[in-house]
Structures are given as C-alpha cells and as structure tokens.
Amino acid sequence: MRYDSLLDATGGTPLVGLPRLSPSPEVRLWAKLEDRNPTGSVKDRAATFMVAAAEKDGLLRPGSVILEPTSGNTGISLALVARLRGYQLICVMPENTSVERRMLLEAYGASIIFSPAAGGSNEAVRVAQGLAGEHSDWVMLYQYGNEANARAHYETTGPELLADLPEITHFVAGLGTSGTLMGTGRFLREHVPGVQIVAAEPRYGELVYGLRNLSEGFVPELYDESVLTSRFSVASSDALRRTRELLSEEGLFAGISSGCVLHAALGQAAKAQKAGERADIAMIIADAGWKYLSTGAYGGTLEEAEARLEGQLWA
Amino acid sequence: MAIEVRIPTILRSYTGGEKSVEGSGSTLDELFADLDGRYDGLRERLMDDSGLRRFINVYLNDEDVRFLGGLSAQVSDGDTVTVLPAVAGGAS
Numbered sequence: 273m274r275y276d277s278l279l280d281a282t283g284g285t286p287l288v289g290l291p292r293l294s295p296s297p298e299v300r301l302w303a304k305l306e307d308r309n310p311t312g313s314v315k316d317r318a319a320t321f322m323v324a325a326a327e328k329d330g331l332l333r334p335g336s337v338i339l340e341p342t343s344g345n346t347g348i349s350l351a352l353v354a355r356l357r358g359y360q361l362i363c364v365m366p367e368n369t370s371v372e373r374r375m376l377l378e379a380y381g382a383s384i385i386f387s388p389a390a391g392g393s394n395e396a397v398r399v400a401q402g403l404a405g406e407h408s409d410w411v412m413l414y415q416y417g418n419e420a421n422a423r424a425h426y427e428t429t430g431p432e433l434l435a436d437l438p439e440i441t442h443f444v445a446g447l448g449t450s451g452t453l454m455g456t457g458r459f460l461r462e463h464v465p466g467v468q469i470v471a472a473e474p475r476y477g478e479l480v481y482g483l484r485n486l487s488e489g490f491v492p493e494l495y496d497e498s499v500l501t502s503r504f505s506v507a508s509s510d511a512l513r514r515t516r517e518l519l520s521e522e523g524l525f526a527g528i529s530s531g532c533v534l535h536a537a538l539g540q541a542a543k544a545q546k547a548g549e550r551a552d553i554a555m556i557i558a559d560a561g562w563k564y565l566s567t568g569a570y571g572g573t574l575e576e577a578e579a580r581l582e583g584q585l586w587a
Numbered sequence: 588m589a590i591e592v593r594i595p596t597i598l599r600s601y602t603g604g605e606k607s608v609e610g611s612g613s614t615l616d617e618l619f620a621d622l623d624g625r626y627d628g629l630r631e632r633l634m635d636d637s638g639l640r641r642f643i644n645v646y647l648n649d650e651d652v653r654f655l656g657g658l659s660a661q662v663s664d665g666d667t668v669t670v671l672p673a674v675a676g677g678a679s
Contacts (some may be wrong), residue, residue: 315679343678369678393675413679440678448676474677478596481672486597486632489642489673503651505644505669529677584677 279356282309282316287436287554292521294576298550299541302437302535303524304429305562311376312347314558318348322413323357325499325527331411333484334358339410341365341400343393343585344373345559346415346449348381351380362410364400366392367478369585372563382453389399392480392585411536415449416516417493425455433554444585445556446529447471450495452556457499466555471503472536474511474587504539506532508581512569514538515561519570527559528569529587568575590618590662592671601629615645616658618668633670634658642673 275281285308289440290301326332337360340350347363354361361382368372368389377384384405387396397416404412415421429452433440443460445452450471457469508528515531518524537555539575544551568580594602602608608615610628612618615644623630633643638657645652646669652660 303672341675346679373678393677393679398673416675418602446677448679450676471651475629475669475671476674476677481597481674486640486642486672491641491673492676500654502654505646505649505651505671507649587677 278310278355279353282320284432285309287433288524290522290524291507293517293538295541295545299545301537301541302551302552302554303518303522303526303530303557304433304554305376305557307526307557309349311345311352312559312562313345313349313451314452315345315349316352317424317428318415318421318449319346319353320587321420322415322418323350323353323359323426325418325420325423326405326411327357328411328471332357332359335360337362337407337410339364339400339404339407339412340415340417340555341387341393341396343369343396344377344563347382347384348373348376348380350413351382355381359483362403364396364403366396366585368392368583370563370566372566373543376563386460389583390479391488392476394488397490415451416490419494421449421451422455422458422494425452426457426459428465429556430456433460437554438464439552440464440467440554441551442468442470442537442540442553442559444470444472444533444540444553446533446558447473448529448587450492452558454494454496454499461499468540469499470536470540471504472505472533474532475505475507476585477508477582479583504536506535508577508586509574510535511587512574512581514579515569516574519561525561526585527561528564528567528581529559530555530557532587533557537558571584588664590664590665591667592618593667595671597672598629598632598670598675601626601632611660614647614658615647615660616663618662619658643673643674645669646671
C-alpha cells in the first residue's frame with residue numbers, strides 16, 4: 273500500500289478474527305486494529321479530522337497554538353499533526369498518567385501542563401477551559417465536543433467495518449469522548465438494521481472520582497445516549513484479565529482499554545450464544561500495549577497489576 | 588431480600604462513611620426510596636422529579652440502567668447496584 277505521506281496512512285485498519293476467544297463458529301469476535309495508525313492509536317482519525325475542520329474554518333494559521341485536554345492518545349495524535357502541519361501543541365494532562373505518554377508527547381515537540389491527579393480528566397478539561405479563556409488566540413479543538421471527532425468515525429471507521437463485515441451484529445468500543453461510538457454507531461445504525469452499539473466504560477479507582485461536588489460531573493457534549501444500545505462499566509480487574517487473555521489466546525498485544533472492550537464483547541457473545549443466535553461482534557482495539565508496560569499490567573500476578581493501576585487513568 | 592448498593596466517595600457522607608449499603612425493592616425507584624428511609628438525603632442526590640440526575644450514573648450488575656428502563660429497571664435479590672459520578676473520558 274502506498275501513500276503520499278504519513279498522515280494519508282490514517283485509517284484503513286485491519287479487521288482480524290479472534291477464533292480462540294470466539295465462543296463458536298456462529299458467535300464470532302473480530303478486532304479492528306487501530307494501533308495500525310500513524311501514531312499507534314484510534315485517535316489519529318479524530319485528530320486529522322479536527323485539525324482539517326479547524327483549517328477549513330480558518331481557525332489555524334502557521335504557528336498557531338493548539339491547546340487540548342488530553343491524557344495521551346489524542347495529544348500524541350495531535351502532536352504528529354501539529355508537527356507536520358506547522359502548529360504548536362500544548363496538552364493539559366493529569367499527573368497520574370503513564371510516563372510513556374509524556375515521553376512521546378515531548379518527543380513530538382508538544383508542551384505539557386499537568387493538572388492534579390485527583391479529579392482526573394474532569395480537572396484537565398476545567399484547567400484547559402480556563403487557559404483557553406485566558407488566551408483567546410489559542411485554539412482548543414476540544415475533542416469532547418468537536419463534531420469532527422465523531423464525524424471521523426462516521427466517515428471512515430463505520431464504512432470500513434461495513435465493507436469488511438457486512439454481517440456485523442454488534443459494535444463494541446471504549447467510551448471516552450464518545451466520538452468512536454457516536455460516529456461509528458450512527459453510521460452502522462443507518463446501514464445495518466438491528467445492529468447493537470455497545471459501550472465499554474472503564475471503572476477507575478476512587479482518586480479519579482474525587483470530585484468536589486456532583487455538579488462537577490461531566491458528560492461529553494458529543495454523547496448522545498440514543499445512539500447506544502447498552503453501556504457497561506468494567507472494573508480494572510476484568511480489563512486487565514481480558515487484556516492478558518488477548519495476548520495469551522490470540523497473540524494480540526493490546527492496551528488496557530481493549531481488555532475493557534473485550535470484557536463487554538464477551539458478555540454480548542455469551543448472551544447471543546444463550547439465545548441461540550448468531551453474532552459477529554466487532555471490537556475496537558484502540559491501541560497496543562506499549563504505553564502501558566510501565567503500569568505493570570502485563571507482568572506479575574493480576575492482583576499486583578490491579579494494585580498498581582489503582583489511582584491511574586489506565587484507559 | 589438484599590441488594591448491594593455501592594456508594595461513591597462523594598456520597599458517603601450520607602451513609603455514615605459506608606461504601607456499600609443494602610436495600611430492597613423490586614425496581615430501582617423502590618430501592619432508592621428504601622435507602623432514603625435509612626440514609627436521609629441520599630435519594631435527592633441521585634434523582635429529581637425528572638429522573639436520575641445528569642451527572643450520576645447507576646449500573647445494575649455493571650450495566651448502565653439508563654438502557655434498562657432507568658428508575659423502572661427491575662432489581663432482584665443478589666443484584667449489585669453501583670453508583671458513580673459521571674467523569675470525562677479517561678485517557679483520551
């Protein structure tokens with residue numbers, strides 16, 4: 273396959289069957305390998321679309337500063353796009369994210385402003401919004417509310433899945449900004465009657481939920497409940513166990529959100545099997561395991577790994 | 588009849604610091620009403636006249652109840668109900 277430049281190689285990722293984890297020939301799991309993107313994550317789709325939209329709207333000029341609340345993947349994707357398109361990037365990120373993320377961001381030339389660990393991504397969003405208010409010339413693309421994020425998936429991820437798996441019955445992805453689920457979900461629902469759109473939401477430790485009061489809760493502006501069929505909360509213990517299963521059973525070295533997604537997908541598979549129905553369940557593997565090695569997720573006992581994840585934003 | 592209800596840190600002031608309490612009822616609505624009898628003010632933090640509060644997520648055996656009928660979701664003995672505040676999308 274040939275592309276004019278690295279950014280053109282975004283998307284068009286492989287869909288691989290998981291024969292060992294699939295319960296039966298009638299109930300099949302499929303993994304869409306989003307680590308096969310320029311910076312190694314599904315966020316490359318959203319980043320390219322958000323920057324292209326901002327350019328089209330005349331918001332960006334050579335040397336413009338892009339500001340974004342991001343714990344990693346979006347920042348890394350934006351860092352690449354910013355580097356290649358001539359912008360500066362400032363990421364606001366909680367201090368309790370894995371060191372690989374910071375190292376990658378800095379390697380791409382991005383600057384980081386750390387927000388307090390307590391309060392997690394909510395706090396990063398607040399800090400970024402505050403900074404955007406103070407610097408009117410900085411451009412905050414705001415992945416949580418930017419329609420180009422969801423549109424990237426509506427225009428690319430969804431059509432790719434339909435082309436590769438027209439018999440799809442379920443789509444399962446991690447819930448973060450909700451861009452992947454909203455965009456892909458909307459597209460699939462328009463084209464595949466009865467398709468189930470299933471969200472897998474990481475359940476974090478108490479530190480991350482240490483909000484000052486409930487009005488400081490957060491629902492991404494992109495989130496539209498009506499696009500989903502169901503939504504599952506997945507504990508770190510289950511996400512870890514499943515991430516290790518992906519590796520041991522299928523040889524797939526995936527990030528921890530993928531374990532989260534597999535857990536929800538297996539739940540759907542069990543349900544279909546129990547009902548005697550066929551199923552073709554496509555899951556998003558958002559990234560590979562490289563950035564999570566330092567979290568200890570892949571070594572030692574599960575209990576040790578779980579203890580190490582406590583307090584971290586692991587997905 | 589016992590349904591385990593897990594309470595997030597931010598609401599434990601209503602349960603005397605307990606992170607897990609037990610209640611009964613055949614729907615979520617009944618369960619919350621039951622809890623309110625023993626943990627004054629808890630119910631009001633979870634719901635108002637129009638239903639579950641926007642920044643509160645409730646899961647029945649790990650599934651978001653908004654997809655199971657919301658407050659009319661059926662609960663039974665042995666179920667686990669988890670209450671969590673809505674948070675921004677993890678490590679996006």
